[in-house]
Amino acid sequence: MxxxxxxxxxxxxxxxxxxxxxxxxxxxxxxxxxxxxxxxxxxxxxxxxxxxxxxxxxxxxxxxxxxxxxxxxxxxxxxxxxxxVAYVPQTANVFTTLTIGENLALAARRCRSDAAGRVLAMTTLFPVLAEKSGVRASGLSGGQRQLLAIAMALVAEPAxxxxxxxxxxxxxxxxxxxxxxxxxxxxxxxxxxxxxxxxxxxxxxxxxxxxxxxxxxxxxxxxxxxxxxxxxxxxxxxxxxxxxx
Ligand SMILES: Nc1ncnc2c1ncn2[C@@H]1O[C@H](COP(=O)(O)OP(=O)(O)O)[C@@H](O)[C@H]1O
Ligand SMILES: [Mg+2]
Incomplete structure (x- = not known):
């Protein structure tokens, strides 16, 4: 076998x-x-x-x-x-000068289809990212920043x-x-x-x-x-x- x-x-x-x-x-x-x-x-x-x-x-x-x-x-x-395959680095895993929404949109550009739908899926899964969509990533707590980095990886539906x-x-x-x-x-x-x-x-x-x-x-x-x-x-x-x- x-x-x-x-x-x-x-x-x-x-x-x-x-x-x-x-x-x-x-x-x-x-x-x-x-x-x-x-x-x-x-x-x-x-x-x-x-x-x-x-x-x-x-x-x-x-x-x-x-x-x-x-x-x-x-x-x-x-x-x-x-x-x-998606990779979440230890440091510098989000763009701190961009907002949460911009970070997610940037990550979603890698999706071949329905980038907007994938961003929506992430903000539905993680409501805090929707609430803070206009906030710069530099203003997030460590835990929220890590959540954003994980969402940016998940947006492309990796295996x-x-x-x-x-x-x-x-x-x-x-x-x-x-x-x-x-x-x-x-x-x-x-x-x-x-x-x-x-x-x-x-x-x-x-x-x-x-x-x-x-x-x-x-x-x-x-x-x-x-x-x-x-x-x-x-x-x-x-x-x-x-x-x-
Ligand atoms: N960019 C780099 N250039 C040269 N050596 C590096 C670099 N990054 C890590 N190393 C070396 O590689 C070894 C293993 O590092 P690393 O894989 O980061 O270890 P760990 O993640 O287990 O702490 C260390 O001796 C480190 O100094
Ligand atoms: Mg290490």
Whole structure:
């Protein structure tokens, strides 16, 4: 029996910023529809580099990236949408000098048909974006700004979302809100590859996870099993877990 192709598959990825100096040495990741897969690991482990390599922002020296079995290795960032892939960067993910409405309209220009309808769908899904449509993105709270960035990615109805630390810098309540939104998006069928500093929060909401260190896969498995693994807890999650908290 052969397995159906993964929604997103990364095989033996070697990538970096300078020729011959790979940051990511041999990474393999699989993501299916409706799944949340999290990449965790220490600062500088290469998590963002993996996401950026998939998004066409980093040079790939070896390996293969495919969507639904179709090779997309080295696809330019402006062609990602055609393959059903959306990328939400960690920083600078909205245009701060533009209003919410303008940000959404700009993102919707990538939609081949019915851009106005897609913007309307986003403001219906997220009423706060409709209420604040005329407000500049610079005037939003951190949580609202992240919501806008996610809406700008969702506007194109992606099959795969790549999200780099969507809860970075957010207050705990706002971080929880963003993560429950991530769950809702996955429940609608989107496969989400997530990088998170807040590893415990992310593992609680993820299906599977990969732990990266020094540019390589160190551990992988169901998120719940990694959360319960005392060795993983001690090394990667900041100490042994006490009780069930
Ligand atoms: N634009 C860049 N140019 C050169 N080196 C970079 C660049 N961005 C990141 N790096 C290096 O790549 C390594 C991995 O970085 P990154 O993927 O951002 O790690 P993480 O997201 O896991 O914290 C780090 O050593 C970092 O210094
Ligand atoms: Mg990073």
């Amino acid at each position: 052969t397995e159906p192709p993964a929604l997103l598959s990364v095989d033996g990825l070697v990538a970096g910023y300078r020729p011959g100096l790979p940051i990511v040495e041999d990474i393999s990741i699989r993501l299916d529809a409706s799944e949340i897969v999290t990449i965790i690991g220490p600062n500088g482990a290469g998590k963002s580099t993996v996401i950026k390599a998939i998004a066409g922002l980093v040079r790939i020296e070896a390996g293969r990236i495919s969507v639904d079995g179709q090779d997309m290795t080295g696809t330019r960032p402006d062609r990602l949408g055609e393959l059903g 795969v979302m790549l999200m780099d630390e969507p809860t970075a810098g957010l207050a705990p309540k706002a971080a929880e809100d963003v993560m429950s939104l991530v769950r809702r998006i996955a429940a609608d069928g989107v496969g989400i590859l997530l990088v998170e500093q807040n590893a415990r929060l992310a593992l609680r909401l993820s299906d599977r996870a990969y732990i990266l260190a020094e540019g390589r896969n160190q551990h992988e498995g169901p998120a719940a099993a990694l959360l319960d693994d005392p060795l993983v807890g001690e090394i990667y999650l900041g100490g042994r877990r006490k009780g069930a908290a």
